[in-house]
Amino acid sequence: MSVLVYVENAEGKFKKSIFEVVSYAKAIAKQMNTSLIAISIGNVASSELENLGKYGVEKVLNVTNDKLKSFINQAYASVIAEAAKKEAANVVVLSNSFSGKGLAPRIGVKLEAAVADGAIELPTTDGKFIVKKTAFSNKAFAMVEMNSENKVISLTPNSHKVVEDGTPATIEEFNSENKDSDFKVIIKEIVRATDKVSLPDAELVVSAGRGLKGPENWGMIEELANLLGAATACSKPVSDADWRPHSEHVGQTGIAISPNLYIAIGISGAIQHLAGVSSSKVIVVINKDPEAPFFKVADYGIVGDAFEVVPKMIEAVKALKANS
Amino acid sequence: MKILVCISNVPDTTTKITFTNDNTQFNQAGVQFVLNPYDEIALSRAIELTDGGNGTVTVINVGEASTEPTIRKALAIGATDAVRINAAPKDAYFVAKQVAAYAKDQSYDLILTGRESIDYNGAKVAAMLGELLDIPSVSIIKKLEVDGEKATVEREIEGGKEVLTIPFPFVAGTAEGVAEWKIPNMRGIMSARTKPLTVVEAIDVQILSDIVKFETPAPRGAVKLVDAGDPEKLIELLHSEAKVF
Numbered sequence A: 001m002s003v004l005v006y007v008e009n010a011e012g013k014f015k016k017s018i019f020e021v022v023s024y025a026k027a028i029a030k031q032m033n034t035s036l037i038a039i040s041i042g043n044v045a046s047s048e049l050e051n052l053g054k055y056g057v058e059k060v061l062n063v064t065n066d067k068l069k070s071f072i073n074q075a076y077a078s079v080i081a082e083a084a085k086k087e088a089a090n091v092v093v094l095s096n097s098f099s100g101k102g103l104a105p106r107i108g109v110k111l112e113a114a115v116a117d118g119a120i121e122l123p124t125t126d127g128k129f130i131v132k133k134t135a136f137s138n139k140a141f142a143m144v145e146m147n148s149e150n151k152v153i154s155l156t157p158n159s160h161k162v163v164e165d166g167t168p169a170t171i172e173e174f175n176s177e178n179k180d181s182d183f184k185v186i187i188k189e190i191v192r193a194t195d196k197v198s199l200p201d202a203e204l205v206v207s208a209g210r211g212l213k214g215p216e217n218w219g220m221i222e223e224l225a226n227l228l229g230a231a232t233a234c235s236k237p238v239s240d241a242d243w244r245p246h247s248e249h250v251g252q253t254g255i256a257i258s259p260n261l262y263i264a265i266g267i268s269g270a271i272q273h274l275a276g277v278s279s280s281k282v283i284v285v286i287n288k289d290p291e292a293p294f295f296k297v298a299d300y301g302i303v304g305d306a307f308e309v310v311p312k313m314i315e316a317v318k319a320l321k322a323n324s
Numbered sequence B: 001m002k003i004l005v006c007i008s009n010v011p012d013t014t015t016k017i018t019f020t021n022d023n024t025q026f027n028q029a030g031v032q033f034v035l036n037p038y039d040e041i042a043l044s045r046a047i048e049l050t051d052g053g054n055g056t057v058t059v060i061n062v063g064e065a066s067t068e069p070t071i072r073k074a075l076a077i078g079a080t081d082a083v084r085i086n087a088a089p090k091d092a093y094f095v096a097k098q099v100a101a102y103a104k105d106q107s108y109d110l111i112l113t114g115r116e117s118i119d120y121n122g123a124k125v126a127a128m129l130g131e132l133l134d135i136p137s138v139s140i141i142k143k144l145e146v147d148g149e150k151a152t153v154e155r156e157i158e159g160g161k162e163v164l165t166i167p168f169p170f171v172a173g174t175a176e177g178v179a180e181w182k183i184p185n186m187r188g189i190m191s192a193r194t195k196p197l198t199v200v201e202a203i204d205v206q207i208l209s210d211i212v213k214f215e216t217p218a219p220r221g222a223v224k225l226v227d228a229g230d231p232e233k234l235i236e237l238l239h240s241e242a243k244v245f
């Protein structure tokens, strides 16, 4: 018995969300009195792999097969399921990232495992195996009982702390047999905006809505976000009008996020918008209408005109940074 | 082109979510059920791709008879015909197994799902179907263009996007951007009544997971308002009280 964690890399590096996943998997392994093994696929430096030991990994299975250089969910799922079988891992943990969403269900089918997507807490492992996840687009939580022998759990970014616990991991090369039919997908192009904080795993988010009147007014939103090291987001009508890209649209039909801080500027707080952001830890609302529904779910707020308030917030952040 | 679109029947986006029976069951009283918004996008794209008699669009739902109004809505929007697998959906694996059992001999070129259902938000059915049918799957796509025997799709990745070419058949979960929502017209609504809706009995599937309880989020405390003339105070509170930066 063991716990297997898939460590997804982004261009050879692990992001913080992966250290969260490893820490989470380690906590499960501890609960179950068993060891934690990681599997990495693609080109990652051995120093990076060893470093996973710091978060509790004992051994890393390193897959460097050229055919598996870039992510193809079908092929990666085969490799991870094979590793799980070889290591007798009956719990497989991964990030509920965009790639993780394409992987977890496939691994689940291969291992006849129940799949808990987007877990937000550690499971109970004594007796019943129950995982908590969000449901109804963040309007509720569901406790999912996993009845199968094998289990696959994907973790929501920003819901488990990074815990340092351990010593450098050993690395073992792992070779897998993939079927040709695993490689039908051809990747034509990958576009990554490296200068921006990625929204799904951002800790801080500055978001704006129709209250901003037009795309030309986003300069101050980006400036505030840059100063804070935050990602930018927007409401649906804003991306529908092409003021901002669709990838920034949060809410019931956009992406759901749970950052430590969500600043909503000129957004009314419609139920479909709240669905995507209500699990943010701290919510700040700037709106000129005191009756805006967003204030009901906010922790902090200013009733005022964004065009006056935001520039002053920018100055205050600059002053704070200068003093610290 | 022969397309299958998986549709689910979900509470309307404005529904206030409550539970009954000691928080073990979703309270359906007074809830309006609709076609899952993402499935509507999938359906809209499927109809565009088969426009002008260039193929068929079958919608499939795993559900009890109560989902039929939603299936008729899909027919009104423009699906060719419909299949209902007669069973209450237990979990994503159950649904995917039922759909795969139906689809395996039907040689669909393309199977579309929504990126996720807005009730259980699993985003699992597309990839499970791909695995069960041993064909490629892309879980969340933002664009879908067809070119002969293959398609080009765009999928989101953290901080960017990826463009993929995939030969048919494959499964894809659609998100916003793939198509505009279509509104049924009068003719669609009239013809939906007579379009074929086949009811198929479910196969036996092992139930791997089960929701044993729901919780609703703890209400937040009252909002702390800061004077509009004093945003410095807000930044100060976020720094030293909330400690978020």
Ligand SMILES: Cc1cc2nc3c(=O)[nH]c(=O)nc-3n(C[C@H](O)[C@H](O)[C@H](O)COP(=O)(O)OP(=O)(O)OC[C@H]3O[C@@H](n4cnc5c(N)ncnc54)[C@H](O)[C@@H]3O)c2cc1C
Pocket: A208, A209, A210, A211, A212, A234, A235, A236, A237, A238, A249, A250, A251, A252, A253, A254, A265, A266, A267, A268, A269, A270, A271, A272, A273, A276, A286, A287, A288, A289, A292, A304, A305, A306, A307, B013, B037
């Ligand atoms: C099926 C469905 C799905 C949906 N999914 C989503 C979703 O995923 N995400 C989403 O966001 N929406 C979604 N919506 C839309 C949602 O219902 C709202 O229409 C939308 O969130 C409103 O966007 P907004 O708050 O930016 O704009 P508005 O509602 O127009 O609000 C603008 C706000 O700005 C304030 N304001 C104006 N001027 C200023 C100023 N100078 N300074 C400060 N404040 C100012 C106003 O007081 C107002 O509160 C969905 C709707 C449907 C029907």
Ligand SMILES: Nc1ncnc2c1ncn2[C@@H]1O[C@H](COP(=O)(O)O)[C@@H](O)[C@H]1O
Pocket: B005, B006, B007, B008, B009, B036, B038, B039, B060, B061, B062, B063, B089, B092, B095, B112, B113, B114, B115, B116, B117, B118, B120, B121, B122, B123, B124, B125, B126
């Ligand atoms: N009961 C169902 N019947 C048919 N298709 C479904 C059903 N439930 C979910 N789906 C499809 O699977 C997609 C993803 O659902 P989920 O994995 O539950 O988030 C949905 O958008 C639908 O296209």
